[in-house]
Amino acid sequence: MGHNMRDFALEVHFSQWEFKARYNMAASDLQSLTLGELLHMATPEDRANFERSSLGYTETWGSPSLRSEIAKTYENLSAEQILCFCGAQEGIYVAMRALLDEGDHAIVVVPNYQSAETIPLSICAVTGVSLDSEHHWHLDIEKLAAAIRPNTKLISINFPNNPTGHIIPPASFEAIVALCRQHDLWLFSDEVYRLIERDPHTRLAQAADVYEKGISLNVMSKAYGLPGLRIGWLACQDRSMLIRFERYKHYLSICNAAPSEHLACMALKAREAILQRNRGIVENNIGVLDAFFAEFSELFDWHVPDGGCIGFIRYNGADGVESFTRRLVEEAGVLLLPASVYRSDLDDVPNHFFRIGFGRSFVPEGIQAMREWLKAQAGRAPR
Ligand SMILES: Cc1ncc(COP(=O)(O)O)c(C=O)c1O
Structure with missing residues (x-):
C-alpha cells in the first residue's frame, strides 16, 4: 500500500484565509501570550537560564x-x-x-x-x-x-x-x-x-x-x-x-x-495562572456567543460545547453553509470552517454545520462583524 494522503482540507483552507481574514473565528487555540508576557511570568533564575541556553x-x-x-x-x-x-x-x-x-x-x-x-x-x-x-x-x-x-x-x-x-x-x-x-x-x-x-x-x-x-x-x-x-x-x-x-x-x-x-x-x-487567564477568555466569549445565537436563533442551532474552544454549529439558512461561510469571509472578513473541511472518508459528516472558535480575545469584535453583516443581509432580503 502506498503512503499517499489526501490534502489536509483544514490546513489548505487555513493557508488561503488564516492570515488574510480580519477575524479568524475558526481558530482552535486560546489567545497566545507574547514572548515578553511569558518571560514576565517566569522566575528570574529561569529567565537567566533562557538567555544562557545554547542554540x-x-x-x-x-x-x-x-x-x-x-x-x-x-x-x-x-x-x-x-x-x-x-x-x-x-x-x-x-x-x-x-x-x-x-x-x-x-x-x-x-x-x-x-x-x-x-x-x-x-x-x-x-x-x-x-x-x-x-x-x-x-x-x-x-x-x-x-x-x-x-x-x-x-x-x-x-x-x-x-x-x-x-x-x-x-x-x-x-x-x-x-x-x-x-x-x-x-x-x-x-x-x-x-x-x-x-x-x-x-x-x-x-x-x-x-x-x-x-x-x-x-x-x-x-x-x-x-x-x-x-x-x-x-x-x-x-x-x-x-x-x-x-x-x-x-x-x-x-x-x-x-x-x-x-x-x-x-x-x-506558570500553568495555573495561564489556564485561569485562558478559561476567563473562553467564559467571556461564550457569553457573547450565547447572546448572538439567541438573537439569530432561527438561523443557527447553538448548544454550548462541553469542552475546548471550538464548536460545530448547525446553520439553517437556505443558501447552505458553504455559500454562507464563503460570503462571510469575503464580505465581512469573518472566517469560519464549513462542513466540507470536515469531510471524512469513513462516514458522512452532516453538511450543514460549521466550526466556530471562541478562544481568542477578539471574538466579541468578530461576532459584532457577523451580526452587522447578517443584519445587512436581512435588510436586503426581498419582501
Ligand atoms: C484534535 C487535534 N489534535 C492535534 C492537533 C495538532 O496540534 P498542533 O497544531 O499543535 O500540532 C490539533 C490542532 O488543531 C487538533 O485539533
Missing part, C-alpha cells in the same frame, strides 16, 4: 526538565514515559506509522481532526464510528464494540472532540478502556483540548495514566495557547513503544528547538 541540537526525547514538568501533569507517569514532538501533529503521525502495519485495522471517531483518519488510512483498513449529530454528538459504545475485528490494533479517540467540543461521560471512557483491555488494543487518546472543560467535573482521565496500552497526546498549543512553541508530546506507560516512536522521530524533526523547550517549561510552571 545547539537538543535531546530527541525532549529536555529532562521539560519532560519532568510534563510528567507532573499526569497522575501516574514519570519523565521516562514522556516523548516530546514538534507539536501534536508530529505525535499523531509517528504513533500511527510506528503502531500500524498494512494488515492491521484501526477504529477512529468521526468527525475528527483529519490526520486522525488520513494517516491510518494511508497504512491499513480503518472503520469510522460517528458521533450522533442528532443527539448532542453522543458516542455509541456498542457501535464502537461492533467495529472491532480480529485484526484491530488500535482505537483512536479525541475528547473534547475537534470539531464538536463533545466530551463523553467518564463511564463511556472507562468502557472504552475496558474494551481495549479485553481485546488487547492500543488506545490512542488525543487530549489536546483537555483542561478547558465548561465543568471541571466532566474532565476525563488521561489514557496513559489509567491504561497500560494507553497513549496520551498533548501539546502546548491549545489549553496553554502557545502553538508557536511547537512542543507536543506522547505519554505512555510502555517504554518500549516510546523507544519505537523515538526512532521514528529521528527521521522527522530529530529534536525540538531549545528556546521552545525552555519557554514550554516556564509555561508549565
Whole structure:
C-alpha cells in the first residue's frame, strides 16, 4: 500500500484565509501570550537560564526538565514515559506509522481532526464510528464494540472532540478502556483540548495514566495557547513503544528547538495562572456567543460545547453553509470552517454545520462583524 494522503482540507483552507481574514473565528487555540508576557511570568533564575541556553541540537526525547514538568501533569507517569514532538501533529503521525502495519485495522471517531483518519488510512483498513449529530454528538459504545475485528490494533479517540467540543461521560471512557483491555488494543487518546472543560467535573482521565496500552497526546498549543512553541508530546506507560516512536522521530524533526523547550517549561510552571487567564477568555466569549445565537436563533442551532474552544454549529439558512461561510469571509472578513473541511472518508459528516472558535480575545469584535453583516443581509432580503 502506498503512503499517499489526501490534502489536509483544514490546513489548505487555513493557508488561503488564516492570515488574510480580519477575524479568524475558526481558530482552535486560546489567545497566545507574547514572548515578553511569558518571560514576565517566569522566575528570574529561569529567565537567566533562557538567555544562557545554547542554540545547539537538543535531546530527541525532549529536555529532562521539560519532560519532568510534563510528567507532573499526569497522575501516574514519570519523565521516562514522556516523548516530546514538534507539536501534536508530529505525535499523531509517528504513533500511527510506528503502531500500524498494512494488515492491521484501526477504529477512529468521526468527525475528527483529519490526520486522525488520513494517516491510518494511508497504512491499513480503518472503520469510522460517528458521533450522533442528532443527539448532542453522543458516542455509541456498542457501535464502537461492533467495529472491532480480529485484526484491530488500535482505537483512536479525541475528547473534547475537534470539531464538536463533545466530551463523553467518564463511564463511556472507562468502557472504552475496558474494551481495549479485553481485546488487547492500543488506545490512542488525543487530549489536546483537555483542561478547558465548561465543568471541571466532566474532565476525563488521561489514557496513559489509567491504561497500560494507553497513549496520551498533548501539546502546548491549545489549553496553554502557545502553538508557536511547537512542543507536543506522547505519554505512555510502555517504554518500549516510546523507544519505537523515538526512532521514528529521528527521521522527522530529530529534536525540538531549545528556546521552545525552555519557554514550554516556564509555561508549565506558570500553568495555573495561564489556564485561569485562558478559561476567563473562553467564559467571556461564550457569553457573547450565547447572546448572538439567541438573537439569530432561527438561523443557527447553538448548544454550548462541553469542552475546548471550538464548536460545530448547525446553520439553517437556505443558501447552505458553504455559500454562507464563503460570503462571510469575503464580505465581512469573518472566517469560519464549513462542513466540507470536515469531510471524512469513513462516514458522512452532516453538511450543514460549521466550526466556530471562541478562544481568542477578539471574538466579541468578530461576532459584532457577523451580526452587522447578517443584519445587512436581512435588510436586503426581498419582501
Ligand atoms: C484534535 C487535534 N489534535 C492535534 C492537533 C495538532 O496540534 P498542533 O497544531 O499543535 O500540532 C490539533 C490542532 O488543531 C487538533 O485539533
